[in-house]
Amino acid sequence: MTAFTRALRHKPARRIAAVSIVAAGALLLSACGGDSDDMSGMDHGSGNSSAAANTEAGAKAGDFNDADVTFAQMMIPHHEQALEMAQLADGRASDAGIKDLAKKIEQAQAPEIKTMKGWLESWNKPTAMASMPGMDHGGGHGGDGMMSEGDMNELKAMKGTEFDKMFAQMMIEHHNGAITMAKDEQKNGKNADAKKMAGDIVKGQSAEVKQLQSILDRL
Template identity: 35%
Template sequence: MTRYRRRTLLVAFLLPLLTSCGSAGPPAGDPARAPGVGTTATPATPATSAASGEFNAADVMFLQMMVTHHERGLELVRLAESRAQRAELKVLAAAIEVTQSAERDTMRDWLRGWGRPTSADPNSHAHADHGGMPVTGPEEIAALSRLSGTEFETAFLNLLIGHQHGAVEMARTETRLGVHPPARDLARRIDLSRTAQIDQMLKLVG
């Protein structure tokens, strides 16, 4: 496949995904306040304006866990470039890499604006109420990296389906418990986009 053809396919995949997810702006209306709400002391600037305003422990936990989740997911999808055979699977993986890289950087910026660590506590018990840490660990990724061709594709799709399902669960927890409008909006978009990806991957598995 030529580079021009791959770029064309990538744009064709991304356009409906981006348009269906809506804008990144905060939703209309103010969310209900929840216990433990905090505010940032950082002055609003173009780089940190989305991080300003009220937030609570659920917002912080969601972003920290999702940053870790995205980093594992990026390791996973980057394997498809050299090991997958089907063009549509490579295009899907490339689209996920673009989306999740941008989301990870945004979430890190918000956490820095709040003066919070940009990674989750490695203690799995600390995340029990938020869906748990990502199930895709270094061992699974290392095992997948030793496969290729059809064997790789089957294992890759099954692992990525489970991984993205975890993102959906964390996003839905944020929409229930979080109070920061941009974080809640991001969670809703993650829910929509990952659910669409799961549907697409189930068809590829079939």
């Protein structure tokens, strides 16, 4: 009886120990589950913060001022004339360097024209100014580097080395005008995308001016 009694006395203790183990396990699982939920909640919070940051960044990117509008409205026809000049190289240019640069100008500036028109549409602004001196291809040779209609007709009439030389001279002047306009945008603009494009224009066209001058020096 004594052994039996001792067994009975130990049995509850074992049950208590077992219950304690189960309870501890349940608490551990609960804690893990709680951590998971908390982490999930943290992830959602992070996502919301990220979304809010993206929205804020988008709003800032959409901000613009008059300088941004002027930059886009003036650079569109400026790029369009550069494309017109570059397209004349096909069948007229004889220098490999001129041909290569003409293709690069087309590849770089055609997409930029599309982008700038998109900005102006999103800003509810016209894609062209009502009046832009020198931008009608009539005056030309202003600070913007635009060519006159007479210049363009003269270039069309050229072929071979004569075309190459005139193209290089005209494009250097044209690029320098674009660089000046782009630097004004960098200084006075507000829109992040417009200022970035302005920086790309300054960098890219400055490099092309050096190439054109090098070609001109050897022709």
